[in-house]
Amino acid sequence: MKKTLILLLSIIIFSCKKEERGFHDYLRSLDTLVLPQKFSLNSRMNPSKNHDSILFKKYKHRWTHAPYGIAFNNERIVGIIEYSIADNGLAPFLITFDNNGNKIDSLNILGNSSFGMKGQTLESAILDTNLKLVVIDSSKSWQIDINENKIANTTELKVSKTTYKILKNGKIKKMK
Incomplete structure (x- = not known):
């Protein structure tokens, strides 16, 4: 009887245990x-x-609002584009992860855009198939x-x- 009770309780506990969802x-x-x-x-x-909104909260960049999608995914790294809602439009972010979901690096792609x-x-900007990101910045200034x-x-x-290059290790490197 005792063994049956232990077996029954084990089955109940195991079946009630919430399945952990991951990266x-x-x-x-996405x-x-x-x-x-x-x-x-x-x-x-x-x-x-x-997109899974619960998992987005777990993996998102702290400043972003929603995931746009997977930009690249290879045997070593994953690049996800997310965006935040800024005063002057949508602000895309590139976040790189290893294949276990550990964040490696991030970049606010249009981070210098401003009005004053x-x-x-x-x-x-354009992110190409070679994982090169080219950002063109045009700044106007005037006197008042x-x-x-x-x-x-x-x-x-x-x-x-x-120009930025996403390296094989997931780091986003500014090129000279």
Whole structure:
């Protein structure tokens, strides 16, 4: 009788134990993106249709709002694009993980975009199939008068390019 009771309790406890879901379950819930991917403040990014919101909270970048999808997934690393809702549009983030779900690195792709009284900076980027991310930054600046009005013919434009490479170990390296 005692053995039967122990067996019965063990079965009940085992069957009531909640199944732990992990990183691979999260990946299965995300859309797969096709590279190259282009990003700008006007990009339309919808969350992955069937993403697991509980697992997103577990694996997300602390500043992001929703997962956009898997940018790449190979035998060593996974790259996921997530986005936050910023004052000036959607802000895409690239987060890299090892295959066990440990975060390796992250990058706010359009992190320098800004607007102010004396200027604005707009960025656009493209992530290609070679896991190279190129960010183009165009910054306009101007002078303002005492009433905070833009002074005519004082606008300057600077354009720069920054290239990042996602390394085999998952680190995102700024190239020179």
